[in-house]
Amino acid sequence: MTGLDRLLAASAALASLLGVAASAAAAHTSGGETLKTAAQFLLFHAPAVLALTGFAAAGLVRSGLARAASAALLLGLVLFSGDLAMRALTGTPLFPMAAPSGGVILMAGWALAAVAALVPSRR
Secondary structure, eight states, rough: HHHHHHHHHHHHHHHHHHHHHHHHHHSSSTHHHHHHHHHHHHHEEEEEEEEHHHHHTSSSOOHHHHHHHHHHHHHHHHHHHHHHHHHHHHHHHSSHHHHHHHHHHHHHHHHHHHHHSSOOOOO
């Protein structure tokens, strides 16, 4: 496992931690539904990043594409979930168009994951 793989895996674990925290906060705040959506995105995508990172490290998929997919998913989560959480907790966005940009990056990450799975690895 490379240093990049470790960083991606640690970032996925942090996303899960934040997803659990956001889920708990959603139950106790006025912006609960928005925060709940942010939490769900974090919790749903973090295992995918862990899986992609593991597949890349094991040579089961095209590693460069899988790592790029993981990075895109994490960036998309920061923008999408970060924007929703900021709106729910402070009433202000992360920055204009952060959530839509994050959503597009998440979709691109999933497309990269598909390509990584379909292109034969170089083992």
